Amino acid sequence: MSRLRWSLLTFAACITTTGLWAGTLPDPILDETQPAAKKETAVLAGGCFWGVEAVFSHVKGVTGVVSGYSGGDKKSAHMGIVESGKSNHAESVRVTYDPSKITYGKILKVFFSVVHDPTQVNRQGPDVGPQYRSVIFYESDQQKNIAEGYIRQLESAGAFRRKIATQLAPLDGFYQAEEFLQRYSERNPTDPYVVQNDLPRLEALKREFPELYRSK
Numbered sequence: 001m002s003r004l005r006w007s008l009l010t011f012a013a014c015i016t017t018t019g020l021w022a023g024t025l026p027d028p029i030l031d032e033t034q035p036a037a038k039k040e041t042a043v044l045a046g047g048c049f050w051g052v053e054a055v056f057s058h059v060k061g062v063t064g065v066v067s068g069y070s071g072g073d074k075k076s077a078h079m080g081i082v083e084s085g086k087s088n089h090a091e092s093v094r095v096t097y098d099p100s101k102i103t104y105g106k107i108l109k110v111f112f113s114v115v116h117d118p119t120q121v122n123r124q125g126p127d128v129g130p131q132y133r134s135v136i137f138y139e140s141d142q143q144k145n146i147a148e149g150y151i152r153q154l155e156s157a158g159a160f161r162r163k164i165a166t167q168l169a170p171l172d173g174f175y176q177a178e179e180f181l182q183r184y185s186e187r188n189p190t191d192p193y194v195v196q197n198d199l200p201r202l203e204a205l206k207r208e209f210p211e212l213y214r215s216k
Helices: 008-017 049-056 104-115 141-157 192-208
Strands: 040-046 062-070 090-097 134-138 167-170
Touching: 040 049, 040 104, 049 062, 049 090, 049 104, 049 192, 090 134, 104 141, 104 192, 134 141, 141 167
Parallel strands: 134 167
Antiparallel strands: 040 090, 040 134, 062 090
C-alpha cells in the first residue's frame, strides 16, 4: 500500500493496539564510551522515512538527517522501484550526530520509543510492505553489540506487548532518496499524511524526551 493510501481509522487502530506509545523505555545498559570521532552516523529504518527524518531532525546532538534506501543495490534505489516492495531496500534514514552530545544508545532509545512501532512486521501504520520494515543497519561491531544488547534488554523488561520485530543487518550501502522526498514533513506540514502520521511522533518526542527536543 502506498503512503498516499491511508485512513484515519487505520492510524487510530495502530496507536491504540501496538507498542508505539509504550511509555518511557529504560536507558541502554550497553552504550558508546566517549568515542574520539567528532561525528558518527546511524542508519535506521522504521516505516516511511518522512516521519523518521522528522523526529531526528528535532533531536539535540543530531547534526544532519538524510532520507534514503538501504538493503538493496544502487540500481534499484529509486522510489518507484522501492515502493513496489521488490527491491530489498527499506526506506531508511542516515542520522549524523555529535557523540559528545548524544550517544548511539540514546538514539536507539528514541528510535524504539517514539519513531515507530518495533513490533510491526513489514509495516508501519497504513504503510505495508517489506520496504517499511524495522531495521537497524549497523556500521561497526560496536553498533551491532549495542543494538543487540538493547533489544535483549527491552525484551527481558517486557517493554512491548508483542515481540520486537526489528532486524539487524550490516550496512552495505546507503543511497540518498530523491530531493523532493527530503525534509518532506517540514516542507509539507499540512499534508494529511504528515498531520496524521508524522506530527504525532514529534509531539511524542517533545513529551517523552523534553531534554532532547529542540525546535527547528
